[in-house]
Amino acid sequence: MIKTIKADGSEKEFLAGMKKRSSEVNAEVEKTVRAIIDDVAARGDEAVKEYTARFDCPDMQYYRVPDEVIQDALTNADPDFVNSMLNAQENITAFHTRQKQNGYMMTDESGCILGQRVRGLDRVGLYVPGGTAAYPSSVLMNAIPAKIAGVGEIIMVTPPMKDGTPNNDILVAAALCGVDKIFMCGGAQAVAALAFGTEEIPKVSKIVGPGNIFVATAKKLLYGTVDIDMIAGPSEILIVADDTANPKYAAADLMSQAEHDKLASSVLITTSQRVADETVKEIERQVADLSRKDIINTSLDNCGAIIVCDDMDKACEIANEIAPEHLEVLAANPLEYIGKLTNCGSLFLGEYAPEPLGDYYAGPNHVLPTSGTARFFSPLSVDSFIKKSSYIYYTRDKLYGAKEDIVRIANRERLTAHANAITVRFED
Template sequence: MNSVAPVRTIRLADLSPEERRRLTHRSGAISMDVTSVVRQIVEDVRQKGDESVREYTERFDGVKLDSLEVPRVEIETALDRIDQHLAEAMSIAASNIRAFHSAQIHPEPVVETSPGVKVWRVWRPIERVGVYVPGGGARYPSTVLMHAVPASVAGCSEIVLCTPPGPDGKVPEATLAAAALSGVTRVFSIGGAQAIAAMAYGTQTIPPVQKIFGPGNVYVTAAKMLVFGDVDIDKPAGPSELVIIADDTADPRETAADLIAQSEHAPDNASVLVTTSESLAEAVLSELTRQLEDLPNRDRVISSFRSNGFILLVEDLAQAVGFVNEYAPEHLQIVTVSPREILEGINNAGSIFLGRYSPVPAGDYAVGSNHVLPTSGSARTFGPLSTEEFGKWVQVQELTQEGLRSISNAVTAMARAENLEGHARAIEVRFSV
């Protein structure tokens, strides 16, 4: 990498197949050392409940908790205690998230597959879900909204939230306010692997849930993987990532700002510009240098650029689309003359933002779409967090006598072909004299 450039520039045509594969395939593997530590934490919490949760909270967070649960009155009054501009912003975000996610669940039609044979599906929510929100010295009310609002829309009767306490042992007011806005029923001031174990198996204070959602560090992710099977989980979360497809119509100032915005999440994030324009690439490099000068998170962004960021020069937009489908980014921005034409060729991306006025931070907070997205290439097979993940469709079948008679020969023939005589007789007994 050029020592004075904040991010390296690569020409796609110069890459060998192996180099290209290394760029597009990121590993989400967790080390055995981390897994070993987390396995012990999970087992301790499973065996000793609240006692272990308190011990690990004191060890890792430096906080000795009098109570694990935040009193309900603190949640209900949190909106009155935060800055009212923030309260209004969160209310707008919650309303937009609710509107978008409410459209994802709707009654399905009854299908008559044969005369007298009706089949349909009915929606049923998961009764109790758990949401993990990173915390400690930080606050992430948007993460609360993105999980708990869809859970509420889905009809989950209990939404349990766990988040690490701050140095004072308390949950940030903004997090509690988001919980109040989004329908969270109980909040516990615990974090880390011990919180995941507590939600998975339950303790004297914390109820066991049926499915756990939410991002976290490598220890939280390892805990989710370990409890999976005893409880369901959403998906493991890796470093955040952005790819921008841009042609020479893109504004270099805006493009640089978008790359920086994505890279300030964490030093292992990935921000990638894929462009047909060498002049844009050069202008973006200059803008990155200029905009980084007074950025509060400058060191974190530079670390992110140096570890996972790059500018990729391609010959045409078809090459750009091919690369993006291999990379399968969490976020994809398309800033070209005709973004919707490019959209048609994209198969693998978590969330797509079209045009210069659709920057990723808008989706992070207030568009209404979900910002919980597949990372590390998992957008090849996974989609964004949705209302459907907080429940399930249940199949229903209703047959009349004539309806069953009309398919009875098909059922009995297939049952006997599979050597399941009892299946066949369960049909025939209904028509025997």
């Protein structure tokens, strides 16, 4: 069961273990993924189909999912599920629309023009886990900001289920978001196909979306050939709680992330020993009725902790050091901590803003930095799908006025060809 630690210095060993858990590299996985990447680069679709048959299903119904199959999935879907997805889509769209940027242009009396263009990427690849671990919410969270950014084409890859068919919930989400093409393949081979392009799968500029260790490793190895969203580690939640916190809610929220993965990290930092003790009891009571209780128990045993500290300032200090993916505040005045908690992927304030609200519905993106990278990385957003470029137009007179400064700086850097490219224009 989850361990309780006093914040008297003994918590440092646990925090060090968290960092080690996130930084370990599996050499065997990397070796396997490199071989798959090389094979896909050499043999294209043939290799992708072979790996899909070996790892997912030997008898796929399709490679590219026909458009009519996607539309049929939406037409025949549970109306209540579709309505819930539409409501979530509306919230996500409203939030991300505020992120959209415009280019600008500056001019002066000489006719000089300076500007910046903001454009959506031409084509993006979206990786979506399939089978029993299918997450239609991830389709919304990745495809919606891409569409708002003006991405020209979204190519989805998703593994087939064991019977060779696509997951219908994934198809519903894709139909709602206007995904352009869907291919039934997963794993490192699908990531490689998107990065290099094959005869059937178009080459993309960026790959986004969650996946297992093979997917994450492939994205890491192919970064540079293609852009990626981030290298995601196991899921994380950290709860900062004072003595007014409801242990029932704290326990439920810790387990909401522990069920993801045996390496998921669930941490409660509280100023109250009573809250700590009662949260342990609530975990024991609630976990018995949960479908993934074995994963939850293993996760909490290995990567979970309740840290009891003297005051909320210390709690915030530890939270900022951990820089978690999800950070909840269960306190009498949660809004007080917006400015104090500076390192997190997403901040959930108050007992009626549990983490699953952000996962599915509220509007902010659920693709968040993990493994302490919230110290310098940001969540997925419209910005993730744009590129910026500048442009310059100078008149002859304007360049002549700048000539001496440019030549002086170029000569100072001993780049005489740079200087020559300026002076040659004024030799006549």
